[in-house]
Amino acid sequence: MTPTPRRPSTDRPGRPGPSPRRSPGDATGTATGTATGTATGTPTGAPAIELRDLRRTYGRGSSAYDAVRGVDLEVAAGSVTALLGTNGAGKTSTLELVEGLAAPTGGEVRVLGLDPVADRARVRPRTGVLLQSSGFPADLTVRETLRMWAATVTAPRPVEESLERLTLTDRADVRVGALSGGEQRRLDLACTLMGRPEVVLLDEPTTGLDPESRRDVWQIVRDLRDDGAAVLLTTHYLEEAEALADHLAIMHAGRVRRAGTPAEIAEGHxxxxxxxxxxxxxxxxxxxxxxxxxxxxxxxxxxxxxxxxxxxxxxxxxxxxxxxxxxxxxSLESVFLAIAEGRDAPSPDRSPDPSPAPSPAPATAAPTAGATR
Ligand SMILES: Nc1ncnc2c1ncn2[C@@H]1O[C@H](COP(=O)(O)OP(=O)(O)OP(=O)(O)O)[C@@H](O)[C@H]1O
Structure with a gap:
């Protein structure tokens, strides 16, 4: 296999462009509505994102590296799933396959019922992607950047609405190069969401943000979910995953080691x-x-x-x-640490599907009366 280029650093040209959420009567929609009643164009009840035994190998021959080793995952419309994991666990490699930036080495990806690589022209306009790093020209202002981005979107949100939504109105005339890290991240998000995407893929959306900005982003993600979008995000923050996600998948060494709701993952710990x-x-x-x-x-x-x-x-x-x-x-933290430190149950050959959740580890022995100093 030809080595897959690392995620693009100047990613704007390759970045999937957003477009408006389709209405039930939209010509390109294959079906209307889902179990949650949103107009996603996927067959009724079908997950907006579906990964089956997904695999990704970098390099070939003796230097081949299996970064993703059989991941199964589903994300429904109107829900948020967080991919958690140690450094190098394979989160971004997985997300990039969902984004259609590369074809999987094995297994299957479906986004809105379509193959994000083969059906890129149909999937891409309905998907909003936030990459780990962005590359807007530093000398454009925030408003100019949003206008430029809006020109690539079929029916974009009005620029002023995007500014307001991401609390950038006061910074509209500031050049991108002069923005703080948090403001740049909000600008990235404004572009990601400009086309009202049905599927939203966020790679570490709050890394580098202060607590207040982080909570602003959380609210935006919750609003997206409430509007019926399927959100898949990666994060290093357990607190963020717990606060935001309906489902979590904890990856380690290319596999999903634990999956389910936060409560299911913590159960028994x-x-x-x-x-x-x-x-x-x-x-x-x-x-x-x-x-x-x-x-x-x-x-x-x-x-x-x-x-x-x-x-x-x-x-x-x-x-x-x-x-x-x-x-x-x-006790998500203790589950995460157990996985990271190899104290968790041995990984199965195939990653468990988050729904239903895998069996929790057996509860520890009955409490004892020994808590004395
Ligand atoms: N282009 C590449 N060529 C070879 N190996 C790669 C390439 N991209 C990623 N890898 C390797 O694949 C593994 C998974 O990387 P990936 O970036 O998906 O992990 P991650 O879970 O997103 O990590 P992090 O939390 O550190 O961002 C790592 O060991 C990484 O070094």
């Missing part, structure tokens, strides 16, 4: 309670594992409610103040 180590010895608590580094006490428990109830009852009865008490049901 212990919840965590942290607090500043109190002066008083803690009572016996229904917690599975207990750590105390002298400053912070951490309890790992499969029954968070019982642990918290016992802890709070004890603190109340004893008049003890529990400083910096923090309880987390979501």
């Amino acid at each position: 212990p919840s965590t309670v942290r607090l500043d180590t109190p002066d008083r010895t803690l009572p016996a608590l229904p917690a599975g594992r207990f750590e105390d580094d002298g400053r912070t006490t951490t309890l790992h428990t499969t029954d968070l409610q019982a642990t918290l109830t016992a802890l709070l009852a004890w603190a109340d009865a004893e008049g003890v103040r529990l400083d910096r008490l923090d309880a987390r049901t979501a």
